[in-house]
Amino acid sequence: MSKKNRSYIYLLVGLVAVVGLSFPLEASVNSYDMRIIINIGISMILAASLNLINGFTGQFSLGHAGFMAIGAYTASALTTLVFGSAEGVTQELLFLVVLLAGGITAAIAGLLIGIPSLRLKGDYLAIVTLGFGEIIRVILQNIEPLGGSLGISGIPRYTTFIWTFGILAVLIFISENLMRSTYGRGFLATRDDEIAAESVGVNTTKYKVIAFVIGAFFAGVAGGLYGHYNSLIRPLDFGFLKSVEIVVMVILGGMGSTWGVLLAAALLTYLPEALRKIDLFGVSLSDFRMTIYSLALILLMIFRPQGLLGNFNPKEFAGRFKKNGQSKKSKPAVS
Amino acid sequence: MRKLLFILLSGLLSGGIISCGNDGSDGGEESDVIKIGHFASMQGDIATFGQQTNNGMLLAVEEINAAGGVLGKKIELKTEDTRSTTQDAGLAAEKLISQDKVTVLLGEVASSLSLVAAPIAEREKVPMVTPASTNPEVTVDKNGNVRKYVFRVCFIDPFQGKVMAKFAKENLNATRVAILKDNANDYSVGLAKNFQETFVGMGGEIIAEQAYEAKQVDFKSQLTAIKAMNPDAIYVPGYYTEVSLIAEQARDLGITAPLLGGDGWDSPELTKGKFKEALEGCFFSNHYSVEDTTALVKSFTEKYAKMFNGEAPGAMSALGYDAMYIVADAIKRAGSTEAEAVTKAIGETRDFKGITGNITINSQHNAEKSAVVLQIKDGKFTYFATVAP
Numbered sequence: 229m230s231k232k233n234r235s236y237i238y239l240l241v242g243l244v245a246v247v248g249l250s251f252p253l254e255a256s257v258n259s260y261d262m263r264i265i266i267n268i269g270i271s272m273i274l275a276a277s278l279n280l281i282n283g284f285t286g287q288f289s290l291g292h293a294g295f296m297a298i299g300a301y302t303a304s305a306l307t308t309l310v311f312g313s314a315e316g317v318t319q320e321l322l323f324l325v326v327l328l329a330g331g332i333t334a335a336i337a338g339l340l341i342g343i344p345s346l347r348l349k350g351d352y353l354a355i356v357t358l359g360f361g362e363i364i365r366v367i368l369q370n371i372e373p374l375g376g377s378l379g380i381s382g383i384p385r386y387t388t389f390i391w392t393f394g395i396l397a398v399l400i401f402i403s404e405n406l407m408r409s410t411y412g413r414g415f416l417a418t419r420d421d422e423i424a425a426e427s428v429g430v431n432t433t434k435y436k437v438i439a440f441v442i443g444a445f446f447a448g449v450a451g452g453l454y455g456h457y458n459s460l461i462r463p464l465d466f467g468f469l470k471s472v473e474i475v476v477m478v479i480l481g482g483m484g485s486t487w488g489v490l491l492a493a494a495l496l497t498y499l500p501e502a503l504r505k506i507d508l509f510g511v512s513l514s515d516f517r518m519t520i521y522s523l524a525l526i527l528l529m530i531f532r533p534q535g536l537l538g539n540f541n542p543k544e545f546a547g548r549f550k551k552n553g554q555s556k557k558s559k560p561a562v563s
Numbered sequence: 564m565r566k567l568l569f570i571l572l573s574g575l576l577s578g579g580i581i582s583c584g585n586d587g588s589d590g591g592e593e594s595d596v597i598k599i600g601h602f603a604s605m606q607g608d609i610a611t612f613g614q615q616t617n618n619g620m621l622l623a624v625e626e627i628n629a630a631g632g633v634l635g636k637k638i639e640l641k642t643e644d645t646r647s648t649t650q651d652a653g654l655a656a657e658k659l660i661s662q663d664k665v666t667v668l669l670g671e672v673a674s675s676l677s678l679v680a681a682p683i684a685e686r687e688k689v690p691m692v693t694p695a696s697t698n699p700e701v702t703v704d705k706n707g708n709v710r711k712y713v714f715r716v717c718f719i720d721p722f723q724g725k726v727m728a729k730f731a732k733e734n735l736n737a738t739r740v741a742i743l744k745d746n747a748n749d750y751s752v753g754l755a756k757n758f759q760e761t762f763v764g765m766g767g768e769i770i771a772e773q774a775y776e777a778k779q780v781d782f783k784s785q786l787t788a789i790k791a792m793n794p795d796a797i798y799v800p801g802y803y804t805e806v807s808l809i810a811e812q813a814r815d816l817g818i819t820a821p822l823l824g825g826d827g828w829d830s831p832e833l834t835k836g837k838f839k840e841a842l843e844g845c846f847f848s849n850h851y852s853v854e855d856t857t858a859l860v861k862s863f864t865e866k867y868a869k870m871f872n873g874e875a876p877g878a879m880s881a882l883g884y885d886a887m888y889i890v891a892d893a894i895k896r897a898g899s900t901e902a903e904a905v906t907k908a909i910g911e912t913r914d915f916k917g918i919t920g921n922i923t924i925n926s927q928h929n930a931e932k933s934a935v936v937l938q939i940k941d942g943k944f945t946y947f948a949t950v951a952p
Contacts, residue, residue, distance in 0.1 A: 258661040378749030381678045
């Protein structure tokens, strides 16, 4: 079987697993746990999409919440203001359309921001993207038809387990495949040494913009999912802190390691909820949960600076068991 | 060594996660307590408000339990933190309802956070009472349908804006007023809008409208623009965090017109230290006055101070206290903890004597009651007038 076909089969298996899992899960899990699971899924999409930009291409973007906001507002506004009274369309089709619209609007914004600013490097890019995120928030705050600072409320709840994790499966498929293509090599070359890459004829700006646009698209879709789950979105939720939260997931997971980033997104979303329930010596930890959350981040960065799965290569790991320690010496991680 | 520590740390984390996976579900059986859930901003931007409401509720619960509880059962208050974010508001409300199986859900001060929980309460058919969310949409959705399970015990934004407009026109004889609102805060924008509508309707004039954003610290440019218009009064319906600074900078610029505000001013922090003089003589609308000498309010302020180290109760504490009592009263009248019966009983609350006035829940599920206007004198909030609905 060719490698290309195999990756499609992986995607199919993933999608079937999501659908298959959803029924027993929805029957057995209460709505609180379901909410945690869906929040984890949305965080995973956000983190994996930022990983394309920050991890694979090595560009430090601090404006991911801005793209999420654009997607969330486009999708939610379409559902509540435009399609609110549409009849004869199934809910699933409508949701797919608004999610895509949210993603595409975010991608266009990514393109507009990316072309001029991705010629900048390092700290400068971080500042531009940070400014972009804040500008989006302030603009949304001042648009009266979109609810101003209260935001859009009463968004119908369309997001389900299947939608969230189905989209996540597609994103993983795309990013894993991308990394094995010409584009992926271009991303990595740009990250590893921009000057060297340019000197051998790699158009680094092009690759940066492509990574940026794809990342922005999925952030927009994640925003749409978030809005249609939480029933209310407001500009305040897409501030600087949200961007930082996503960046932390990528760094903690290990820049450029898709599975590590997914793991970190799951852990960081679940940790504050887990801390709600723990009692230590009769003192409820829920009041200190954000302190413990920060402490866990600091400790992990001290003892695991390369990220949770920073230099982890699944194939090598499997090989180690098969050949009983005869695997090749570790190579720098690709995925 | 590092590896060992890493393994230890991750073991600890996952241990914590696994160990707490299956608690909380055993709560359904015990029938000797009535569980009331409270989701509140115990941390985050508006943590003072969340902690104040929670303290008010704790005091109410202690009193009710000391008097024998409700229907022979003790009340247990379960509080969950929302970090002042919508994501956590949803999680907290959902946890209280589906895992802790609370009889009634109480919560949020911020309207946007209540708006996340309201659809959840509707879906799960659990009565929800918000102590202090003033946005009309919390109880009546955008299409004008009253949410069956959601109530509030405070007045709404339009009323508070109206009260101050009426007060400015009639008591202060102001005709030219400037507005300085917090654009990042839906509460502030709502109050400003309703103030403007009423004030202009009464023949007044809004001569300047300026905006700032929460967490800003320099307001000189807005204030300079306002000063140039020479207003009779300035309406600043923001939260206390910025209002103190605004007042100080206004006085520095030589603006002598009084500042007017809403219940967002109500915090001991407002007039602390150097801000005391800047706010002297200013007015704001509120839910109740600490100075009220009726026996009810007096015993509340005394007990509150005793329970929380001498702290004076804010309006949020009083609203939390009232919300808890109204729920207890409704359960008593319903004669059961069954959701439909309790919901019906809450909706039938008439003329309940609370700390924040006589509360009647109307057909829109809002509380009908009067507001008070307080004046700041010598750093203290003194009673000035009562404005009826």
